[in-house]
Amino acid sequence: MKIHKHPIGFFDSGVGGTSIWKEVISLLPNENSIYLSDSINAPYGEKSKTQIIDLCLKNTEFLLNQNCKLIVVACNTATTNAIDFLREKYPIPFIGIEPAIKPAALTTKTNTIGILATKGTLNSSLFEKTSSSFRKNIYIEEIIGKGLVELIENGKLHSKEMTSLLNSYLNPLLKKNIDSLVLGCTHYPYLIPQIREIVGDKINIIDSGEAVAKQTKTILTKFHLLNSNKNIAKHTLYINKNKKVLEQLISERENTSIIEKNF
Numbered sequence: 001m002k003i004h005k006h007p008i009g010f011f012d013s014g015v016g017g018t019s020i021w022k023e024v025i026s027l028l029p030n031e032n033s034i035y036l037s038d039s040i041n042a043p044y045g046e047k048s049k050t051q052i053i054d055l056c057l058k059n060t061e062f063l064l065n066q067n068c069k070l071i072v073v074a075c076n077t078a079t080t081n082a083i084d085f086l087r088e089k090y091p092i093p094f095i096g097i098e099p100a101i102k103p104a105a106l107t108t109k110t111n112t113i114g115i116l117a118t119k120g121t122l123n124s125s126l127f128e129k130t131s132s133s134f135r136k137n138i139y140i141e142e143i144i145g146k147g148l149v150e151l152i153e154n155g156k157l158h159s160k161e162m163t164s165l166l167n168s169y170l171n172p173l174l175k176k177n178i179d180s181l182v183l184g185c186t187h188y189p190y191l192i193p194q195i196r197e198i199v200g201d202k203i204n205i206i207d208s209g210e211a212v213a214k215q216t217k218t219i220l221t222k223f224h225l226l227n228s229n230k231n232i233a234k235h236t237l238y239i240n241k242n243k244k245v246l247e248q249l250i251s252e253r254e255n256t257s258i259i260e261k262n263f
Contacts, residue, residue, distance in 0.1 A: 007034045015245055021072075032233050043150060056081075069220075095212060
């Protein structure tokens, strides 16, 4: 089998990375994919850097054993803590996810933007390096979205607990006069309808999905890995906890299977 027909691999601390997966397979409909939801270890954002790297190594090895030609680290915390290590260790291309601070910084009118992310992302050296270049001109208000990932992973996306937490995190940001809200976790795009109800229509909500999909296409093209096969792409999603949560987020799609499996 020619390598360009091999699947794109994705992994996340849970089901949230499917927000990235959807963007990528929408832009690249010929590409086969394998998605790994490490829900049993979610959230990564509360773990140490060493723990995060160890989990990323395990996930990468699983995907490499499935002959993935490129791996999307569909997790902000995993990217900011481990992607440099992964790129040094493995020869295949890795695509990372970082909070989209730049577009928010370039478009803000109030010179104040908010970032909702996990503790692991906000405390990472990569995030500090990325954000520091913008702090001279704008104010960046950071909020740790503690508990949001756990609720999504437990099937409580539309629960009263979720509404309460979102209000507690977003209302202080609104008082700071932000005009852009950067979602720094791949789980959070699933919260956009609820976030919009709280912040209204004047706040620009920014996530990384579209940019990551475009970057994936760019890298596949650069390394001559694009799949030109016109057959219907095959997608396999693995989860090591409760697959019903993943099924709720993935609409029925031809040639797509969800498998609950320990890994």
